[in-house]
Amino acid sequence: MKKSPLFLEETNLKPVFTVSEVNYFIKNLIDSNQILRQVYIRGEISNFKYHDISGHMYFTLKDEKSQIRCVMFKNCNRLLPFVPENGMNVIAFGFISVFTRDGQYQLYIEDLQPDGIGALYIAFEKLKAHLEKEGLFAPERKRMLPFLPKRIGLITSPTGAAIRDLLTVIKRRFPNVNIVIAPVLVQGKDAADEISSAISELNSFEDIDVIIVGRGGGSIEELWAFNEEKVARAIANSRIPVISAVGHETDYTIADFVADKRAPTPSAAGEMVIPEKRILKNELKHLSLRLVNGFYNFIGEKRQKLEYLKMSPVFKRPQTYIVNCRLVIEELLGRLNKDTNYYITKQKSILSNSISRLEALNPLSTLKRGYSICINNCTNKVVKQIADVNKGDCIRVLLSDGNLLCKVDEWEKRGNAS
Amino acid sequence: MTCNYKYEEALSRLEYITEQLEKGDLTLDEALTFFEEGIKLVKICSKMLDEAEGKIEILTKDLEGNITIKDFNGGSELLE
Numbered sequence: 001m002k003k004s005p006l007f008l009e010e011t012n013l014k015p016v017f018t019v020s021e022v023n024y025f026i027k028n029l030i031d032s033n034q035i036l037r038q039v040y041i042r043g044e045i046s047n048f049k050y051h052d053i054s055g056h057m058y059f060t061l062k063d064e065k066s067q068i069r070c071v072m073f074k075n076c077n078r079l080l081p082f083v084p085e086n087g088m089n090v091i092a093f094g095f096i097s098v099f100t101r102d103g104q105y106q107l108y109i110e111d112l113q114p115d116g117i118g119a120l121y122i123a124f125e126k127l128k129a130h131l132e133k134e135g136l137f138a139p140e141r142k143r144m145l146p147f148l149p150k151r152i153g154l155i156t157s158p159t160g161a162a163i164r165d166l167l168t169v170i171k172r173r174f175p176n177v178n179i180v181i182a183p184v185l186v187q188g189k190d191a192a193d194e195i196s197s198a199i200s201e202l203n204s205f206e207d208i209d210v211i212i213v214g215r216g217g218g219s220i221e222e223l224w225a226f227n228e229e230k231v232a233r234a235i236a237n238s239r240i241p242v243i244s245a246v247g248h249e250t251d252y253t254i255a256d257f258v259a260d261k262r263a264p265t266p267s268a269a270g271e272m273v274i275p276e277k278r279i280l281k282n283e284l285k286h287l288s289l290r291l292v293n294g295f296y297n298f299i300g301e302k303r304q305k306l307e308y309l310k311m312s313p314v315f316k317r318p319q320t321y322i323v324n325c326r327l328v329i330e331e332l333l334g335r336l337n338k339d340t341n342y343y344i345t346k347q348k349s350i351l352s353n354s355i356s357r358l359e360a361l362n363p364l365s366t367l368k369r370g371y372s373i374c375i376n377n378c379t380n381k382v383v384k385q386i387a388d389v390n391k392g393d394c395i396r397v398l399l400s401d402g403n404l405l406c407k408v409d410e411w412e413k414r415g416n417a418s
Numbered sequence: 419m420t421c422n423y424k425y426e427e428a429l430s431r432l433e434y435i436t437e438q439l440e441k442g443d444l445t446l447d448e449a450l451t452f453f454e455e456g457i458k459l460v461k462i463c464s465k466m467l468d469e470a471e472g473k474i475e476i477l478t479k480d481l482e483g484n485i486t487i488k489d490f491n492g493g494s495e496l497l498e
Contacts, residue, residue, distance in 0.1 A: 148425040150470050158476065158490075167474070176472035181490055183476060201477060201485060280425075280467055287432055288460040294439030295453040301442060 020100065027098035030105060036096040041068070041107060042115055045088045057084065061092060061107065069106040070094075076110050082122050089115040120220055124227050127254055131229070136236050137257045143241040145261055145273065148280075149209035151178040152273055153202040153240065155195060158183035162216040162245070162266040169270025174277040180208060186215035191225035196234035203239050211238065212269045213255065214245030226253035235259055245269035367400040374398075377405075386411045423459075425466045432459040 017025070030036055043061030050057050055074030060067050070092065084090065094109040114122050131137065152170065156162045158181060170177060182198035185191045195213060202211050213235065215223070225231060226246045235242045235258045244259035245266040256262040263269030313320060359365070363373070374383040377394040389395060389408050397404040423431070435456040439449060476490040 146424075148466065171472075176468065176470045178470050178472065179474045179490075180487065181474070181476040183478075198477075277467060281464075284429070284460065284463050284467070287429070287436055288456075291432065291436045291439065291453070291456040291460065294436055294442075295449065295456075298439055298442050298444065298449050302446060 019103070023098060023100040023103050026105075027100055031097055039094065039096060039107075041092050041094075043068070043090065043092070045084050045090060046086050048084055048086050057109075059084065059086075061090070069104055070109050071106055072109040072112065077112075080112060082114060084112065091115045120224065120227075124254065127227065127229055127232070128257065131232055131254065131258065136232065141236070143260045145241050145243065146209040147275070149177065149274060151180060151205070151208045153180050153182060153205070153208045153211040155182045155184055155198045155202065155211060155213040156215055156266070157186045160186065160216050162186075162214055165216075165265070165267045166212060166214075166245075166270045169267050170274060173270070174274045176277075177274055180205065185225075187218065187222045187225060192228040192230045195225055196230045199231075199234040199238050199242070208240055210241050210243065210273055212243045212245055212263070212266075212273060213259070214243075214263070214266050214269060215247065216266060217247040217251065223247050223251055223253055226255040228254070231255055232258045243269050243273060364400065367398065372397050372399050386413060423462060425463060428459050428463050428466070432456055432463065435459070 041061060043063050046060045046062055046067075048057070048059040055078070057072040057077050059070050059072075061070050062068075072094075091113050092107060092109045093111040094107050096105055096107050098105045135141070154163065154166055156166070163181065167179070170179065180202065182202055184194035184198050186195070199211065199213065202208055213226075213231075215226070223246055226244070232254045235244070235255055241260040242258075243261045243263050244253065244255040245263040245268065246253045246255055247265075249264040252262075261272065263272055309315070367373070375381065375396045375398065376383050376389055377396055379388075381388065383389055383395060391408055391410065393408050395406050395408060397406055435452045438444060439452055439456070444452065474490040475487050477485055477487055479485055
């Protein structure tokens with residue numbers, strides 16, 4: 001390319017700066033600008049780099065049309081409650097200056113906050129983790145809802161759809177239940193305060209059995225009060241069981257986790273807070289019928305048993321029983337007679353048998369046949385051989401019809417008797 | 419008639435009594451006592467269902483922050 005004569009001429013007349021000089025000049029311009037000294041910038045993070053050694057963060061903030069380089073030094077980023085990520089929408093606070101070495105202007109970030117829904121989501125997760133760690137969601141903390149509350153506390157906006165749904169459902173199910181409404185703002189900066197103080201106000205009523213706290217559907221920002229720690233703690237501290245009923249089926253709030261029971265919608269809360277009176281009435285009616293029938297059947301059965309017993313022959317013809325007894329006695333008596341006679345006859349024959357046997361052995365009958373017995377009068381013993389007596393001894397000879405008293409004169413020994 | 423029962427307790431006692439009577443495995447004295455108690459429970463339960471007056475009230479705060487309770491007028495309109 002050919003140099004223009006004009007260019008050469010100009011460089012002779014005007015000062016030529018070094019790169020550093022220009023960069024410093026620009027840096028001064030920027031640094032002295034009031035706006036750029038303290039600036040909030042909203043954008044999406046990209047090209048995020050965390051420098052391990054230095055602890056500094058480098059990234060780009062961008063929107064649809066443009067982008068800006070950013071740095072967040074260690075001393076600023078170490079207190080961040082979250083870890084920035086690519087794609088995250090943030091609001092950054094800091095100043096803009098020039099990194100003269102590279103000739104780059106960039107945002108020096110001093111504080112960083114997640115932007116919009118993302119930010120709320122992070123706050124939600126943080127509080128949820130915190131309260132969960134504290135044990136506020138523990139299943140053993142959950143109290144049973146009363147089966148049949150007499151007085152229900154409602155904490156909600158007195159004008160929203162939620163209260164209309166709640167009252168409609170509750171009144172339809174149980175027309176005469178008592179309800180106390182604690183009107184509160186359910187969104188905006190005062191909502192959490194109002195909701196939590198309403199919970200403690202309703203707790204001062206002795207006879208409120210259960211509390212429903214809720215509101216209709218809305219954006220996450222609108223439901224936000226139910227994600228605040230103050231509300232969570234008020235629910236946890238409530239003496240009275242609490243049902244949370246916030247938004248729609250898919251909305252989960254911190255209040256839902258702390259509450260004793262979560263209802264997916266306000267209408268559903270109305271369904272679960274009280275049973276249908278009509279059904280209870282029917283059930284009771286049915287049961288009392290069964291009770292009465294059961295009792296009368298019982299009595300009827302007893303009466304039938306009694307009738308049956310009365311019909312029994314014992315009561316109908318009691319003499320039959322006596323006649324039967326008499327028959328038995330007569331029969332026994334007959335058997336007794338017969339048996340006794342038999343016994344006596346048998347004994348008689350045994351006796352006569354014994355007598356004849358005894359007869360045979362009687363020595364008197366032997367005497368009748370001519371034998372005699374000789375007894376030594378001195379010894380009173382039967383004399384069986386001659387040596388049993390001495391000469392001159394007196395002996396008695398027993399015969400069949402009397403005794404002979406004799407004196408021994410001589411012995412006559414028989415030769416063959418030895 | 420006052421009672422220390424909760425509704426669901428009274429009801430389950432009533433159920434038990436009814437079953438016993440239906441089983442019939444009782445002496446006459448027991449049956450009479452059960453029946454008497456059962457009738458009492460029916461009355462208690464029925465009273466419990468009807469005793470609330472169906473009041474809808476609303477808490478209001480005056481300028482000094484005192485809380486008072488009054489009938490909720492919006493109730494009937496909302497229900498329509």
